[in-house]
Amino acid sequence: TAKRVVARLRRIKxxxxxxxxxxxxxxxxxxxxxxxxxxxxxEDPSKGVKKKRRIQPKSAQLGHYxxxxxxxxxxxxxxxxxxxxxxxxxxxxxxxxxGGMLFGFDISSMSAIIGTDQYVDYFNDxxxxxxxxxxxxxxxxxxxGALFAGPLSDKVGRRDAIFLACIWWLVGTAIQVxxxxxxxxxxxxxxxGVCVGITSSQVPVYLAEIAKKEKRGSIIVIQQLxxxxxxxxxxxVGYGCSFIADDASFRTAWGIQFVPAALLxxxxxxxxxSPRWLAKVGREEKAIEVLARIQAHGKVDDPLVVAEWEEIxxxxxxxREAPYSGWRRFIKNGMWRRTFAGMSVQAWQQLSGANVxxxxxxxxxxxxxxxxxxxxxxxxxxxxxxxVFTSVVFFxxxxxxxxxxxxxxxxxxxxxxxxxGGVLGTYGTYVPGGVGGNENVVIQVTGQPSHVVIAFxxxxxxxxxxxLAPVAWVYAAEVWSLETRATGMALASLANWLFNxxxxxxxxxxxxxxxxKTFIIFGVLCFxxxxxxxxxxxxxxxxxxxxxxxxxxxxxPKPWKTRPGDSMLDAKIAQVEELQQKGEPVGEKFGSTAxxxxxxx
Numbered sequence: 001t002a003k004r005v006v007a008r009l010r011r012i013k014x015x016x017x018x019x020x021x022x023x024x025x026x027x028x029x030x031x032x033x034x035x036x037x038x039x040x041x042x043e044d045p046s047k048g049v050k051k052k053r054r055i056q057p058k059s060a061q062l063g064h065y066x067x068x069x070x071x072x073x074x075x076x077x078x079x080x081x082x083x084x085x086x087x088x089x090x091x092x093x094x095x096x097x098x099g100g101m102l103f104g105f106d107i108s109s110m111s112a113i114i115g116t117d118q119y120v121d122y123f124n125d126x127x128x129x130x131x132x133x134x135x136x137x138x139x140x141x142x143x144x145g146a147l148f149a150g151p152l153s154d155k156v157g158r159r160d161a162i163f164l165a166c167i168w169w170l171v172g173t174a175i176q177v178x179x180x181x182x183x184x185x186x187x188x189x190x191x192x193g194v195c196v197g198i199t200s201s202q203v204p205v206y207l208a209e210i211a212k213k214e215k216r217g218s219i220i221v222i223q224q225l226x227x228x229x230x231x232x233x234x235x236x237v238g239y240g241c242s243f244i245a246d247d248a249s250f251r252t253a254w255g256i257q258f259v260p261a262a263l264l265x266x267x268x269x270x271x272x273x274s275p276r277w278l279a280k281v282g283r284e285e286k287a288i289e290v291l292a293r294i295q296a297h298g299k300v301d302d303p304l305v306v307a308e309w310e311e312i313x314x315x316x317x318x319x320r321e322a323p324y325s326g327w328r329r330f331i332k333n334g335m336w337r338r339t340f341a342g343m344s345v346q347a348w349q350q351l352s353g354a355n356v357x358x359x360x361x362x363x364x365x366x367x368x369x370x371x372x373x374x375x376x377x378x379x380x381x382x383x384x385x386x387x388v389f390t391s392v393v394f395f396x397x398x399x400x401x402x403x404x405x406x407x408x409x410x411x412x413x414x415x416x417x418x419x420x421g422g423v424l425g426t427y428g429t430y431v432p433g434g435v436g437g438n439e440n441v442v443i444q445v446t447g448q449p450s451h452v453v454i455a456f457x458x459x460x461x462x463x464x465x466x467x468l469a470p471v472a473w474v475y476a477a478e479v480w481s482l483e484t485r486a487t488g489m490a491l492a493s494l495a496n497w498l499f500n501x502x503x504x505x506x507x508x509x510x511x512x513x514x515x516x517k518t519f520i521i522f523g524v525l526c527f528x529x530x531x532x533x534x535x536x537x538x539x540x541x542x543x544x545x546x547x548x549x550x551x552x553x554x555x556x557p558k559p560w561k562t563r564p565g566d567s568m569l570d571a572k573i574a575q576v577e578e579l580q581q582k583g584e585p586v587g588e589k590f591g592s593t594a595x596x597x598x599x600x601x
Contacts, residue, residue, distance in 0.1 A: 083269040087293040089211055093219050095267035096206055097226035099162050099199030101260050102169055104230020106138050106192050107358055108383075109176075109254055111231075112238025115362040115438075118249040123182050127439040129509060130182065135359055136504030137186040141172075141193020142200065142497035149198040150487025157277050158206035158486065163268045165198035169261045176254045192257075193497075201493035204477035205485055209274040210294055213544045213567060217397040217474050224470035225390050230260065231358060232383040239380065276482050276545075279312050287312075303576040307569055311546040312482065319483040329484055330491070337552045338479045341537055342492040345406070348529035349472040350499035352413050353522025354464035356507055357382065357457055363511060364457055366441045367424060368450040378454070382461050389465035401541040401564040402475050406533040409467020414526030416460035421519030423449050423456075428516060440508045443515040468529075472496075478540045478548055485545075538562040544569040 086092070113119045114131070126134060145165070153161040172191030179185045204220050211219040234256070241253040275294065278287035288300055288309060296302035330339045349355075357364060365378055397405070427449035435441040445453060480488035510518040538551040541564035550556055 085272045085293075086270050087272060087290075089215070089219060089294060090222075092210060092271055093207055093222040094226075095264070095271060096159075096162060096203050097223045098260050098264040098267065099165070099203045100223045100226035101230035101233075102192075102257075102264070103196045103200055104227040104232075105234040105257050105260060106189070106196065106230075107227075108231045108234035108238060109257060110135055111359055111361060112235045112242070113250045113253060115366075116242045116249060118242070118245070118247060122247045122250075123185070125437075126182060127434075127508065127512075129505070131440065132505040132508045134182055134186055134189070135508070136501045137189035138193040138196065139497045139501030139504050141190035141195075142197035143193075143494060143501060144190075145194035145197020146201050146490045146494040146497055147197075149201045149493070150490035152198065153202045153205065153486035153490075154277075154280075158202050158209070158274045159268060159271050161202050162199055162206070163265060165195040165202075166261045166265045167195075168192070168198075169195035170258065173254065173257045173261070176257075177251050195261075197493065197497060200496070201490045202486065204473050205489045206274055208477040208545060209276040209485070210272075212295060213542055213569065214398060216478070216545075217402070217471075217541060218394045220474040220477055221390065221394045221397055221470045223473055225387065225394070228383065228386045228390055228465070228469075232380070232387060235380050235383055239377075276312060276485075279316060280482055303573045306576050307572040308544065310572070311544055311569065315546045315549060316482055319481055330488065334552060334554050335481075335484070337536075338481075338484075339488065339491065341552070342476045342479045342488055343495040344532060345472045345475050345537065346492045346496035347499050348410070348525075348532070349468050350496055350503055351522070351525045352410065352464065352468055352529060353417055353503075353519070353525070354413060354460060354468065355500065356503065356518075356522070357461055357464075358386075359504060360440075360507055360511070361457075363438070363441050363508075364420075365454065366435050366438060367428070367444055368453040368457075369444055369446045370450075370454070371436060382458060385458060386461055386465045386469075389462050390470055393466055393470050397470065397474065398541055399564065401539045402471050403533060403537055403539050403559070403562070405467040405471045406475070406537060407530050409463055409471070410526045410530035410533065412463040413460055413468065414523045414530070416456045416463065417519045417523035417526060419456045420453055420460070421516045421523065423452050424516035424519065430515075440511050442512055475537065475540065478545065479552065481549060482545070534560060539564055541565070543567050 114135075120126075145168070149161065152164070156164070168191050172188045172193075172195065175184055175188030175191065177188075179188060203223055207220045207223065208216060234253070237256050238250075238253045241249050243249075244252060272290045272293070273286075275287045275291040278284070278290060288305070289298075291309060292298050292300040292302065292305045295308065296305050299305065329335060361382055370378055393405075424443055424445060427445045428443040429445070431442055431444055433439065435444050476492040477485075477489055507518065536559055538557065538559040539562035540548050540551065543551075543565075544567060547568050551562060
């Protein structure tokens with residue numbers, strides 16, 4: 001109940017005051033001892049005064065913080081032996097989303113390289129299924145990573161799961177740099193994929209669990225921005241390395257991938273653990289402390305902290321009373337709605353076909369009669385547009401909501417796919433043996449039609465950057481309950497990576513066999529995504545993670561009748577403020593079963 005919450009908050013505050021007092025006392029004693037040692041060191045040994053051997057306190061011998069021996073419990077000592085933590089949510093997002101940047105680096109590590117002579121000559125002009133296997137190896141590894149990301153995150157925490165994922169990246173990158181054929185290249189990309197499978201699912205979970213409801217969308221958008229910055233940076237690294245002779249060209253580019261992983265591993269110790277994960281594993285006092293530092297500058301009795309903690313504990317208790325466990329939790333009692341929404345929104349991100357423009361943009365622009373450096377630079381412009389327009393989403397995603405962006409974005413992308421496919425099919429010329437000897441590109445347009453293909457390829461990326469690209473990650477991270485979020489988001493990303501793998505394998509042969517019809521297929525799928533978003537995705541913007549429970553319950557509102565805001569948490573905060581001002585006990589009047597009914601639906 002809220003009464004117990006407030007009592008716990010008071011105990012934490014009292015402990016903090018007592019700790020401060022012990023610190024001050026110890027500091028005075030420490031200073032006095034230091035002065036005595038100084039005086040002893042200044043005495044003249046010739047007078048026969050025996051100088052005492054300086055004995056360091058136990059804490060100093062162990063290399064601990066000097067005041068760590070003031071705390072009588074191992075838990076308190078551990079707090080002061082940790083790295084200092086930074087609680088600014090934007091800083092936390094920038095550091096943790098380097099995990100997304102790894103994904104972007106790996107995408108461009110191929111798209112910027114596959115068209116170079118050095119790559120084609122060394123790997124004997126891979127095409128069709130062979131190139132598809134190389135391109136989809138990352139997604140195959142990501143499927144594996146996503147499968148155990150959830151249990152790993154629940155066991156060691158979201159933050160530490162991200163750290164452990166980096167080890168896979170370092171090993172995979174080393175194998176790629178040292179590869180002697182496409183067998184080792186595929187193996188290295190699979191290991192990199194294991195890392196990406198973990199980070200792509202658990203970074204959004206971490207961000208969703210630390211962010212305020214009003215900023216949650218924009219915070220998670222930083223994940224997509226990091227992916228795009230990784231794509232852009234690595235693309236131009238690859239472009240620069242294309243001027244290096246022989247296989248040193250792509251080995252140097254792939255070796256650069258060590259840098260972001262090292263930066264992420266250095267930054268993670270400064271991030272606090274997720275307060276919701278701490279609550280989940282029973283570390284309630286630490287959870288409240290972290291929640292207060294993130295949400296209210298350390299004020300544990302702030303109305304927002306009290307109200308949000310009440311929601312977290314209420315929902316957590318209700319979930320643990322549910323009769324189902326294991327994988328049945330994702331199907332029974334209406335949970336299938338959330339599982340369906342989380343996994344399908346991630347699948348549509350791939351089935352929209354926009355990632356074809358990022359993985360195989362070089363091929364698409366070859367169809368539009370671009371070649372050489374002009375092709376590479378045009379591809380780089382596309383990635384820059386990606387960043388610019390995703391940055392725009394950062395400022396309005398929490399105001400417009402998720403539903404409009406998903407619905408109208410899918411429709412806009414479908415139109416772009418139809419135009420590109422229609423122009424190639426109407427004006428394209430079949431090229432036996434492939435354009436420039438590239439058997440993945442067997443159709444080409446010139447003149448005005450080529451300009452239309454380029455323009456609508458750019459427009460497709462702009463619409464994608466404004467809608468499905470960031471919103472799919474945001475929405476998939478929001479729909480789960482606390483007990484299921486880590487594994488649920490892993491399932492959602494599993495859907496993403498399964499279709500990513502399938503498309504990576506499918507697209508090169510599709511370009512070769514059905515050419516322009518590939519774009520028509522993606523156009524039809526985009527309109528299917530719009531229909532499903534309208535019928536099955538309720539609005540989650542400006543609502544706390546706990547009250548999203550009600551939206552997916554059996555008696556919840558129809559998705560098309562939901563809208564951003566209308567949060568019950570705001571009413572709770574106002575109620576707590578009113579009771580605190582009156583000096584009345586909160587527990588007697590503050591409801592503690594606000595959302596438990598939604599869970600039973």
